[in-house]
Amino acid sequence: MLxxxxxxxxxxxxxxxxxxxxxxxxxxxxxxxLSDEEWAExxxxxxxxxxxHEELWVHSYGCRQxxxxxxxxxxxxxxxxxxxxxxxx
Amino acid sequence: xxxxSALSILRNAFSGHRNWTRAWQDPEPKKxxxxxxxxxxxxGLATAYYLARYQGVKNVAVLEKxxxxxxxxxxxxxxxxxxxxxxxxGAFYEHSLQxxxxxxxxxxxxVMFSQRGVLSVCNxxxxxxxxxxxxNAIRMxxxxxxxxxxxxxxxxxPHINLDCRFPIRGGFIQKRGGMSRHDAVAWGYARQASAAxxxxxxQCEVTGMVTSDSRIESLQTRKGDISGDRFALCVxxxxxxxxxxxxxxxxxxxxxxxxMVTEPVQPIFDTVMMSAQIHTYxxxxxxxxxxxxxxxxxxxxxxxxxxxxxxxHNFAALVELMPIFSRLRMMRVWAGVCDMAYDVSPxxxxxxxxxxxxxxxxxxxxxxxxxxxxxxxxxxxxxxxxHELLRPFQLDRFSSGRLIDEGAASGVAH
Numbered sequence: 001m002l003x004x005x006x007x008x009x010x011x012x013x014x015x016x017x018x019x020x021x022x023x024x025x026x027x028x029x030x031x032x033x034l035s036d037e038e039w040a041e042x043x044x045x046x047x048x049x050x051x052x053h054e055e056l057w058v059h060s061y062g063c064r065q066x067x068x069x070x071x072x073x074x075x076x077x078x079x080x081x082x083x084x085x086x087x088x089x
Numbered sequence: 090x091x092x093x094s095a096l097s098i099l100r101n102a103f104s105g106h107r108n109w110t111r112a113w114q115d116p117e118p119k120k121x122x123x124x125x126x127x128x129x130x131x132x133g134l135a136t137a138y139y140l141a142r143y144q145g146v147k148n149v150a151v152l153e154k155x156x157x158x159x160x161x162x163x164x165x166x167x168x169x170x171x172x173x174x175x176x177x178x179g180a181f182y183e184h185s186l187q188x189x190x191x192x193x194x195x196x197x198x199x200v201m202f203s204q205r206g207v208l209s210v211c212n213x214x215x216x217x218x219x220x221x222x223x224x225n226a227i228r229m230x231x232x233x234x235x236x237x238x239x240x241x242x243x244x245x246x247p248h249i250n251l252d253c254r255f256p257i258r259g260g261f262i263q264k265r266g267g268m269s270r271h272d273a274v275a276w277g278y279a280r281q282a283s284a285a286x287x288x289x290x291x292q293c294e295v296t297g298m299v300t301s302d303s304r305i306e307s308l309q310t311r312k313g314d315i316s317g318d319r320f321a322l323c324v325x326x327x328x329x330x331x332x333x334x335x336x337x338x339x340x341x342x343x344x345x346x347x348x349m350v351t352e353p354v355q356p357i358f359d360t361v362m363m364s365a366q367i368h369t370y371x372x373x374x375x376x377x378x379x380x381x382x383x384x385x386x387x388x389x390x391x392x393x394x395x396x397x398x399x400x401x402h403n404f405a406a407l408v409e410l411m412p413i414f415s416r417l418r419m420m421r422v423w424a425g426v427c428d429m430a431y432d433v434s435p436x437x438x439x440x441x442x443x444x445x446x447x448x449x450x451x452x453x454x455x456x457x458x459x460x461x462x463x464x465x466x467x468x469x470x471x472x473x474x475x476h477e478l479l480r481p482f483q484l485d486r487f488s489s490g491r492l493i494d495e496g497a498a499s500g501v502a503h
Binding site for chain 2: 045074
């Protein structure tokens with residue numbers, strides 16, 4: 001069981017949260033002009049990082065906020081978490 | 090390689106079983122091969138076997154970073170079935186199941202294939218309606234499946250708790266489905282591939298690739314550089330890392346799926362049973378252990394282990410469904426790193442890198458696909474065009490939008 005530090009509520013058990021995938025995916029700015037390949041890139045293609053990974057979690061059974069977590073995908077060690085939009089913290 | 094038979098057992102018994110020849114060779118790598126396959130799991134070994142045995146491509150190497158069959162081929166729960174919803178999946182997995190039916194003879198190796206039936210139970214009226222549709226779709230695909238009522242389910246699983254927290258309303262069974270011995274499948278393919286001239290090179294991790302003009306020239310490995318005409322990646326959860334060496338990005342996410350076994354007991358359960366809604370599946374191995382699993386750990390992972398709460402959810406579902414198992418002790422828990430595509434269907438075939446082929450996206454259900462995956466990838470590589478059964482499973486479906494959304498890909502809703 002991961003122990004996840006919610007930036008709003010503090011450290012809680014993983015089963016209060018849901019995983020939201022890589023936090024690197026950015027919604028395209030010009031969706032009308034995208035090619036099929038560019039849509040595929042946004043929707044389906046992922047870095048699938050082995051090692052330190054930037055990812056989204058949501059505190060579904062708590063404050064229901066989305067936030068960023070830095071976690072190692074080899075060891076599951078959680079390095080830190082921060083509110084969306086913040087650089088550190 | 091000596092042929093395995095009752096006679097060979099007898100003959101070797103007279104010499105105290107000291108003269109068995111080794112099952113596969115352990116060669117040093119050559120400088121160049123026609124085909125280099127990365128990953129000596131079921132899919133890589135099967136591909137090598139079908140290339141050498143049926144496609145006339147003899148100069149083949151299979152590189153393995155650890156020991157053969159030690160990744161997901163040795164970590165799955167051995168279920169074989171073809172009860173898929175979509176016709177494309179049905180055709181492909183049915184081909185695999187039919188190859189399994191003759192695999193023991195084909196490989197001269199007892200893969201312990203047992204068609205004991207794969208039983209899917211429904212825990213709500215809504216699920217029953219969907220299952221009726223699903224079971225009918227399977228029949229429309231020309232594959233066997235039968236709806237069962239509660240009484241019939243009890244015949245297959247006498248100890249089942251029909252009136253559990255979410256009472257069982259019915260289910261369906263694919264009687265030709267079942268299980269086999271996963272190590273034997275890897276070993277059987279390895280032995281025959283080696284006999285057909287394939288070099289299986291273990292402890293030979295690929296650390297880099299030399300590329301030019303969207304082609305791979307050679308692989309850098311722990312045992313030196315190995316060049317080749319064509320390359321295939323059959324490395325499951327690590328496909329993204331290997332593809333990255335060739336500058337290829339993939340729509341794959343790696344997650345951990347746990348499996349677990351109880352202490353061995355006398356034969357008590359002779360089918361494979363799944364419940365998608367309360368999310369568990371269970372069968373009994375020939376060694377007597379109950380083999381069980383449930384949901385995957387739904388976050389990116391390369392750790393080959395998962396979280397305790399995922400195990401607890403699985404055990405809770407299992408003992409609700411089968412209270413008689415509640416006092417068994419769990420012996421082992423492990424996880425495999427699964428390569429998940431967004432639509433939970435495989436990606437097998439050519440890539441934008443000219444001479445690179447991939448076999449990935451097997452996700453939580455790659456074991457049952459080993460014979461067909463090997464057969465069809467071998468055809469694809471030998472002829473440089475997708476095998477008919479693989480056409481729907483190409484990489485371009487992510488931009489064309491023709492996804493094959495098998496939420497049913499493992500019979501449970503990962």
